[in-house]
Amino acid sequence: MGSAVERTDEHVREYLIYRGFTSTLKHLDNDIKTDKEKGFRVDKIIEQLQQFVVSFDLCGLKEYWLYLDRRLLCRLEDVYRSTVLKLRTSLYRYYVIHTIQKGNLEKTQEFFQKQASELQSQVEWRDWFILPFIPAPEQNPAFSPYFSRQWADTFLVSLHNFLSVLFQCMPQPVLLSFDAEVQKTTSLTEENERLCQLLFALQMESRDQREVDEMVHHRLPIYVQNMDRLGDTDLDLVLSQRPVGTATTPSRNFFSTFLPQGRRTPGKLPLFAGGSSPIQASVGRKDPPGGQPAKSKEPFQANEGKPVSSQASSSEPKSSLSTNQPTNQSTNQSTNQPTNQPSHPRHKKIQEHEKERKELFSKPTSQIPERRAETGEVEPLAETSGEPPELCSYGAAEGGGLSTEQPFIKLSQEEYGEHHSSIMHCRVDCSGRRVASLDVDGVIKVWSFNPIMQTKATIMSKSPLLSLEWATKPDRLLLLGSGVGTVRLYDTDAKKNLYEMNIDETHPRILSLACSPSGSSFVCSAAAVSRSGSVDSAAQLPIPVSGQLLLWDTKTVKQQLQFSLEPEPVAINCTAFNHNGNLLVTGAADGVIRLFDMQRYESAMSWRAHDGEVYSVEFSYDENTVFSIGEDGKFIQWNIHRCGVKQSEQVLPQDATGPFMLSGYSGYKQVQVPRGRLFAFDSEGQHVLTCSSSGGLIYRLTNGEPALESMLPLGGHKAPVVTVDWCSAVDCGTCLTASMDGKIKLSTLLAQSC
Template sequence: MNSVQQVDELVKEYLLFRGFSNTFRAFEQECRNDKDKGFQADKIIEELNSYIASSDINGLLDYWKYLDLRYFSRLDARFFGSVKKFETSLLRNYLVYATQQKRRDKVIEFFDTFGTELNGNPEWSKWFGLPFSKNPATDPSFETFFTKQWLDKFTVSLHNFLNTIFQHMPLPSLLCFNLDRLRRRALQNEIDSLKTELENGDTEIISLKQKVAQCDLAGSRRQSCDNLREKNEKVSNHQYVPRFTLNTSEVNLSSSLSLSRSTTLSGKHETGSDQNGVKTPTDERSMTPISEYDTDELELRNGHAIANPFTVTSQELFLENTSGISVAKFSHQGDLIASCDVDNVIRIWSYTGTSSTLKLSNQNSNILSLEWEARSDKLLLYGTDERLVKVYNKESRSIVHEFQMDDRFPRVNQISCSPVESLFACSGSPRSIDDACIKSVTGSLITWNLKTMTIQDTFRFEASSNSPSSLPLSPIETIKFNHNGQMLVTGDKSGSIRIFDIRTLAPIMKWNISSTSKSGNGVICSSLYSFDENSIYVVEDSGELSQWSVHKPGLAISQSKLQGFPPTIPTTLINFTPTSTKTFRKRATSTSSVRSTKSTRSTSSIPSIVIGTETISHYTPTSRVPMVAFSGDTDYLVCVGGNDGTQGVIYQTSNGDRVQVLESQKQYLTSVDWTNSTGNTILTAAIDGTVRVTKMEPSTSHNVL
């Protein structure tokens, strides 16, 4: 980021050269009011300190909120706790400075304004007594925060945190171009330096050659003198006496050295023998523990063994649900799982065993969608086929609110929560295709506010000539926010991708992937922003993975086929038709052989049906949306795969190659999810009610032949 100022000057120079004076003045004004401070951590901290010095708590919080939306919200979920600690320390620094400056009125004003919000927070319980402490600097509750050491530690930590963020930000093309130019200049300087060293080396080599030539000349002269002397001795003595002799011990030593060298060189390619005559490998691999070359960690591809990108550290099988699972999702912090089965029972449980299982039944309608609130593990939202979106509070163990959709769109297909605000979006569709044809309306997209519990904006997909979209109309299958919650990308069954401005819920970009799809059917089962948000990844129901440019809508960056996805549904599942006539799923009880190592519940209550000699769950997957999940950095995705749909398969998003296969489960998989909050952890859920949680770490070796 050191070249930002230089690029700004280059832009100003270009604007003046082109005669864009108004743009030049506007650009200069923007630079003077730059909230990013040229991505310099020192200046950002100075700005924060200026608000503290002037006791401007509103300005301080507004600037911190800007930093949060601009940078902190893009971080991985595991850093959110650190951001919250920095915010707490910043507010405490504000109170400490106001107290030191005898601004007791500002301290009281702070607690009058934010006391309600901070009340009940154990980190702030003692701070309510700060205005009434006679000498806070010596009070054990506040003494640490009045020391210079605490302030210096906080400032240095925040400075390093900001610098780390700036160093890992994706850069725009102009800045990258300037950095490349600077790198080329540095490389050219290094090349010139090496050339100078090479020239100096050549001069030194010439000098050494001259010295060697002189030594050879002197040696030849001595040899001529020796030959002349020997000739004279022969003539005088009539016999030849050698000038040098080599005794027997020297001959033996030379032979042994030669033999030793020969053995060492040949041992690199052949096998040696020990004293007992047993052959042992002598190459370098024989000294490596065999676990490092475990064949389970390798996959054959084109005749070569390719190392898996992840090493499985642990995997456990859980049985928290008693019937086939329709969808399962990790919580925001990654240590809880919400799993919904076909009996419309949601269970919230921890795969680390840190909390008890919560059971939530919904017997009056079918649950179609499930989503955790994106900023905490407190709220769980789920949508039904009877117009309702219910909000469940895990702490109070109760439904705190029910949102009602339009009666024309009773099926709540998808829910997605904003990563930065108390806001969520959901899609609704008619009960059947016939309803859509009769009412000429195919679906709606609605945003709701979780603070006011009211509707915020609505966008309807109407099948008419004056429709706001010229693309084919179909109910939305996928919804995903971008990192700061300002945009929303959706995908539907007709292959249409739309990007919405969340403030107006108006489509700002739209295109259809069906016309350029190689083998896809246009039905989208996953769409989301790439990690750098320059593109959109789309997975079709037919197994085609594509990447689309955000800056040039409709431009496909890459297209590939996910081998093994979608899996073939077993014939027994396709031919099975439930006999129940109720609108919600109701299952009978029977037995299963699957047993969880974590659950104490008996497996005898797992509902299933016996067809021939096979025992399967009463569930036929109708949507492949839960069968796809991306990693946090969007470099990989996991899908339901394998020959019989019982395995989780990891693919690389850059080329669609299958890079790793997870361990099989006994029954057909119906849902997968991937969290990076607790490392790379994947869950795979099956129709027999089992959930396998696999923890992984990035492998250190790749492309091992």
């Protein structure tokens, strides 16, 4: 509700400016500055109450609580009145305990003197009047629970939850519901576009199926088309003129056109949904194990000028087009004909032709021969559910066999080529509508890919840029970290800089940025200029670069705090929040992973993870583990409940971990240290996308050894991929792979379950 109020205030302010109501706008700004409800932001209300407690302002604390009571709490039903009284009692106790913990006994006595008339009649305060006279109240059994950190945290969380539910249940004005209507309209528009694409795909599939049916009808063999009116002599003539290797052009299912070229099996006959196909003819021979070539089996063979009957064909060896129907069934069909038909020999032959035709069209799909383009051999396909094999298998492996099932179909792959130098960062925003990409020349492109690929904004920077990150609220804002100690906040809709924050002159390199999902704050990693330490031997590592980890607020544009980095200040290369912003994981240049508690703003645990620098870290889908990639080329999964315990480890090739290298003519060589995200997960956290020399590579996470199972190479690049991202905001997941030649490939995947 707080974010909706802020956006509504902005719309109202914009409307007043448009109408020229400047005096009204001034009054609105003044009222917003003195707003005690803090725009219905619960975190700001709790922060205001804590500020009164910290400053020992008892009068301010009482007045603020009375205002909340008159404005909000008194309107509740009587059943909630006891809860409100308990919260007020806990708030006063929280104040008293704080005065004793800080050793300010004067404020403690002042509280009981001013509140004596109000509290002496309440049973829950009867024993608290002796509190100022107890030498060590924190050791007294009656008061010791209130001095624990657990009680204070429980009270603050309870108050936060109570106010949050209260604000959500309040009746909202029509103007405030505008934001919800906009979000609803946006979601409906996206759903409509998705359904339109699905409808278009189904229409295309239906049209292709009709074309296939028409093609099959027009391309029936002559002896099948004219079977009803051919006599013995005509049939023998057609069979003698028809070449043995005749085969029709194979057709593909609609979805198979979206598959990669390398995954299509050439020369396969189409599988029809009805389980039968008119083009079920033999197109080659397969030699038996003995080495003697087998005789070619045709549906109809010329034998002394007569077609082969069903009884004769059933007694011969089983061929690729042998029928599954019993012989007596066809016999019964022929004997159950009406007896009043003329017994002319020509009519008998027509009946036999009709019987052979029915047997031909009744062949099951599982016995359609598969022609190998390389050898011309024929071997039966495995029985399937009527779908083309490209949709349920990974495709033909290099050794000729079929590999494991593929979880995704690559529907399409597009290229964004507006950059002219190597990419450093490439990130999708939270809504999945915009992409921001940064190259080594400091050029930033903001572009969209749905429904068409289009550049929205181009940002040119005079100072070198090292990092970027999308803001969480609102998602149109972009954070840009430079190499001169500044962070800019850029509005991608208005296409202008909102403001620039000076971080630290002694640590000018902004290596990493991460926005909290639950607020307006962001974490900034600042490092000193790179320097190499004194190396006494080849085995000794360079001295890590000094750095700082800072927390900033985009609303106030001020630094909130500086995190403690132990054992020494070191450059943080990568940062990542969990889903609610309560945890922060970082990877540093000294090879140590640090996990921070964002409720207490302190380090919860740290451990040495890699030999060398940590390049990229991410939380797992269930947030019980952390994944990391380091300079040692290892992809490791760590248990965050047991410090430094590995759950799995996998050695990756150098083209997946860096440093990345691009060679050119005349001995030219370009080397790039990893800056952006080296791996990304899908929406369910079961598959991971990594870098490679020719494109992205998708692995499946396993619980055993090896930890990663190769599933699908995306390909498409001619230079090493240096950063990846995986957007799962829509049903069709979108993989972004950016390379050193400035090309960004956007691969659209469709998840499937075979």
